[in-house]
Amino acid sequence: MSDSATVIIERDAPPARPARRALSLSWAGLIPFFLFSALFLGLPLAFLALGSIADNKTGAPTLANYGALTTPSVATAFRNSIEVSLVTAIVGGIFGFLLAVAVILGRLPRILRSALMTFSGVASNFAGIPLALAFTYTLSTTGFLTVLLNGVGVHLYSGSFTIFSKLGIEIVYLYFQFPLMVLIIAPAIDGLKPEWREAAENMGATGFQYWRRIALPILTPTLLGSMILLFGNSFGAQATAYQLTAGQVSLVPLAIGNQISGDVLHNVGLGYAMAMGMVAVMGISIVGYTLLQRRSERWLR
Amino acid sequence: MTGSSGPAIGSRAPGALESVASSTVAADRPRRNWGSPWAWIIFLIGVLYFTVPLIATFAVSMRAKPLFAAYTNSFADPRFLSSLLYSFVIGLITVVLSIALIVPTAYWVRLRAPRLRPFVEFVTLLPFVIPPVVLVFGLIRAYSRPPLPFTNTDLGSSALLVFAYIVLSLPYMYRSVDSGLRAIDIRTLTEAAQSMGAGWFTILVRIILPNLRVALLSGAFLSLAIVIGEFTMAVYLARPAFGPYLQLLGANRAYEPAAVSLISFGVTWLAMIAIAMIGRGSRTRIQVGGAH
Numbered sequence: 001m002s003d004s005a006t007v008i009i010e011r012d013a014p015p016a017r018p019a020r021r022a023l024s025l026s027w028a029g030l031i032p033f034f035l036f037s038a039l040f041l042g043l044p045l046a047f048l049a050l051g052s053i054a055d056n057k058t059g060a061p062t063l064a065n066y067g068a069l070t071t072p073s074v075a076t077a078f079r080n081s082i083e084v085s086l087v088t089a090i091v092g093g094i095f096g097f098l099l100a101v102a103v104i105l106g107r108l109p110r111i112l113r114s115a116l117m118t119f120s121g122v123a124s125n126f127a128g129i130p131l132a133l134a135f136t137y138t139l140s141t142t143g144f145l146t147v148l149l150n151g152v153g154v155h156l157y158s159g160s161f162t163i164f165s166k167l168g169i170e171i172v173y174l175y176f177q178f179p180l181m182v183l184i185i186a187p188a189i190d191g192l193k194p195e196w197r198e199a200a201e202n203m204g205a206t207g208f209q210y211w212r213r214i215a216l217p218i219l220t221p222t223l224l225g226s227m228i229l230l231f232g233n234s235f236g237a238q239a240t241a242y243q244l245t246a247g248q249v250s251l252v253p254l255a256i257g258n259q260i261s262g263d264v265l266h267n268v269g270l271g272y273a274m275a276m277g278m279v280a281v282m283g284i285s286i287v288g289y290t291l292l293q294r295r296s297e298r299w300l301r
Numbered sequence: 302m303t304g305s306s307g308p309a310i311g312s313r314a315p316g317a318l319e320s321v322a323s324s325t326v327a328a329d330r331p332r333r334n335w336g337s338p339w340a341w342i343i344f345l346i347g348v349l350y351f352t353v354p355l356i357a358t359f360a361v362s363m364r365a366k367p368l369f370a371a372y373t374n375s376f377a378d379p380r381f382l383s384s385l386l387y388s389f390v391i392g393l394i395t396v397v398l399s400i401a402l403i404v405p406t407a408y409w410v411r412l413r414a415p416r417l418r419p420f421v422e423f424v425t426l427l428p429f430v431i432p433p434v435v436l437v438f439g440l441i442r443a444y445s446r447p448p449l450p451f452t453n454t455d456l457g458s459s460a461l462l463v464f465a466y467i468v469l470s471l472p473y474m475y476r477s478v479d480s481g482l483r484a485i486d487i488r489t490l491t492e493a494a495q496s497m498g499a500g501w502f503t504i505l506v507r508i509i510l511p512n513l514r515v516a517l518l519s520g521a522f523l524s525l526a527i528v529i530g531e532f533t534m535a536v537y538l539a540r541p542a543f544g545p546y547l548q549l550l551g552a553n554r555a556y557e558p559a560a561v562s563l564i565s566f567g568v569t570w571l572a573m574i575a576i577a578m579i580g581r582g583s584r585t586r587i588q589v590g591g592a593h
Contacts, residue, residue, distance in 0.1 A: 029409035030417060036402055037424045040464045044439025045431065051442065099347045106340020114577075116347075121573040122566070123351060125523075128532045129547045130562035134354040137361045137559060144357030175354065178347065236432030239532035243548060253434045253533075260438050260537050275435040282430040 045279075052272035065273035073250065074274065080166060081235055081252040082281070088173040089230035095174075096181025097223060104189045117186065120179035127176045128239035135172045135244065139163040164245050172240060177230050184229060188222040188296070225292035228285045235281060252278055355566065358559045365556035372560045381561065384546035385529070391459065391542065392528035395466040396521045399474050400510075402467065404517075407478045408509055411487055425475035428468050437534040440465055458538045465534045470524040481516030482509075519576040526572035530565055 055062045068074065103113045138145045139156070140163055146156050162168060192215055200210040238253035247254060252274055259271030365371035375381050410418050428436070444451035444461055451457035487509065494504045510517070532544030547565065551558040 027414070029413060030406060030421070032402060033406040033421065033424075036464075036467070037427075040440065040468050041424065041427055041431070041436075044436060044443045047442045048435070048439045095343075095347075098343050102337075102340035102343040106344075107336040108340050108344060109336070112344065116344075118573055118577050119351065121576065122570045125526050125530075125573070126566055126569050128530055129544055129551060130530065130565045131354075133547075133551055133558050133562045134358045134566075138354045138357035144360050145353055175350070178350070232429065236434070238432070238434045239544065242532070243551065253432060256434050256438055257533070257537070260434075260441060271438065275438055278432055278435055279430060282432065286426065286430050 048272050048275045048279075051269065052276045054269065056267065056269045065269035066276075068267070068270045069273055069277060074255065074270065077250040077252045077255045077274075078277065080250055084166060084169055084173065084251065085231045085234040087170050088177045088234045089227045091170075092174050092177025092230050093181050093223065093227035096178045096226075097185050099178065100182045100185045100189055104186060116182065120182040123179035124176050124183060127237065129243045131172060131175055132240045132243035135163055135168070135175070139168070139171070164248055166249050169241055169244060169249060169251075172244060173234050173237065177234060180233060181226055181230060184226040185219075185222065188219055192218065219296075221292040221296035225289045225296060228289040228292070232282050232285050232289075235278070235285075355563070358562055362556055362559035362563060365560075371556035372564075375557050375560050375564070378557075380541075380546055384541055384543045387541050388529045388531075388535075388543040389525075391463055391466065391540075392525040394463050395470060395528055396524050398463065399467045399470050399524065400517055400521070403471070403474045403478050404509060404513065405505055407475060407482055408487060408505065411479075411482050412491060422475075425471045428471050433465075433469065433531075433533045434537075436468060437465060437537045441537065452538065458540060462534060462538050462540050462542075465538075466524070466528050466531070469527065469531075469534075470520070473523055474520045477516045477520040478513060481513040485512045515579055518579045522572040522575045522579075526569045529568055 052065050053061055053063065055064065069078070099116070102108065103116050137143055140146065141157050143163070149156055163171070196214055196218075197210055200214055205213070236253065238251075238257060241249065241251050241254055242257065245254075247258075256271055256274050256278070259266070259268065259274070362371040363369075365374070406421065410421050431439075440461055441452060443449070444457075445453070451461045490508050490512070491504055494508050499508070529543055531542070532548060535542035536545045536548070543565070547558065547561055550561060
């Protein structure tokens with residue numbers, strides 16, 4: 001009798017114990033992750049944040065570093081960076097979208113679709129020094145395409161064009177912006193249900209009306225969200241511009257790089273403030289992306 | 302939102318793009334076999350834009366005399382192989398450590414700490430918000446002084462580079478592992494393993510890891526492709542990596558940089574083909590995008 005009673009008690013007990021243990025262990029299991037992020041994300045960011053509100057020499061709290069962001073050279077860097085990112089996000093976004101629509105809905109041979117997808121994976125990761133070099137070989141004064149176009153009477157360099165300029169950077173950045181757009185937007189285009197088109201056609205809609213009234217409104221949040229990702233992708237890019245312009249065009253990542261290596265106008269506090277400014281711009285765009293993403297999930301799953 | 306598509310995408314909305322252009326003939330569906338001319342035009346523009354720079358680079362690399370000298374010279378340069386090897390080893394260490402960090406974390410979040418998920422996800426997305434140049438700036442500032450003087454030694458700097466690359470790979474790795482975990486019933490697998498006496502380490506290494514093969518391999522190849530060509534962090538940490546080597550080469554030589562650029566493109570291409578092969582027939586979404 002007493003034996004079976006104890007057995008029953010022991011059977012009852014377990015559910016309570018794992019619950020309490022799970023509570024303490026649920027933290028324990030994540031300690032390595034939190035430790036790592038604190039050391040290599042939190043700490044560097046904290047150094048930048050604290051440094052940005054401290055005086056270079058005395059370390060006293062100050063907002064002077066942020067005030068220095070308005071000096072013409074720094075303001076120009078921010079303006080250039082934002083302009084390049086906006087232009088490449090919009091142009092790259094639109095063309096990437098059209099390209100994705102072309103291979104997915106344009107009745108092209110199926111193999112072109114998988115070829116484009118694989119190639120987009122490569123091209124969206126092909127950046128930095130080799131990309132800048134490739135475009136130098138293509139569009140510099142003696143570049144492959146420049147010479148080719150000279151042959152047919154088009155002289156690229158007759159005006160003010162040069163590949164080592166802001167426009168040049170935009171042309172080069174598009175090389176990884178289009179493909180990224182193709183990769184991001186393809187699942188959304190796949191998500192357009194054929195029933196929607198059939199329903200529209202049954203009610204007499206033309207193809208144009210279908211796109212204007214149904215497909216595009218459904219895709220708009222995804223399109224905008226993807227363009228924001230492209231914006232961030234371009235805003236944070238450093239190596240490509242570093243190689244391409246050799247510092248002739250002022251961009252924020254290049255300016256921060258100069259602060260790291262400590263040449264000219266060395267002002268660490270200003271470097272910190274620029275870094276925080278970059279984080280702020282990126283943070284705002286990611287928040288925008290998240291909001292749009294939530295909205296697009298209403299129709300596209 | 303799976304990367305691999307369902308069946309019959311090509312056939313389900315015939316003439317979509319064409320009818321944008323010519324809405325007057327929307328009713329009939331001709332030329333099914335040839336595809337819309339608009340689609341072809343856009344596709345060909347894309348192909349031209351993608352290939353011309355590669356052709357130009359190839360043309361420059363072939364200007365060296367004798368033929369292929371740009372390639373043979375590059376391979377003969379000991380710093381080419383040593384920098385490529387350095388970046389490859391750094392990439393491998395990054396991949397192994399990042400798997401060791403991310404898999405238990407994502408597993409634990411799913412199994413035991415779902416309430417912490419938003420926070421963990423937020424942290425894994427932070428590298429999107431912090432550009433590489435900003436991160437390396439912060440790392441140098443934080444780890445170049447007495448308590449933790451990483452940057453004072455070669456080994457310390459390389460370790461810091463690996464940690465920076467792990468941070469860089471966090472978003473891809475976490476999302477890829479997390480969607481991999483979603484596809485398998487980890488609770489049942491865990492309970493089954495526990496009932497047979499397996500400990501946490503055994504469960505992770507012998508049950509969870511093999512089930513995440515596709516997600517891990519594609520994440521690994523993507524990380525490798527990014528790390529091998531990465532420039533910004535390597536150059537500011539003064540590491541003898543492939544990216545800085547190519548930059549130096551570009552400043553000093555005429556034809557070799559073209560050859561090495563194409564080789565670098567080839568490495569990325571191989572990594573992506575590997576990802577495509579691994580991902581074939583799997584429902585795991587493959588992450589893309591990199592650091593420029």
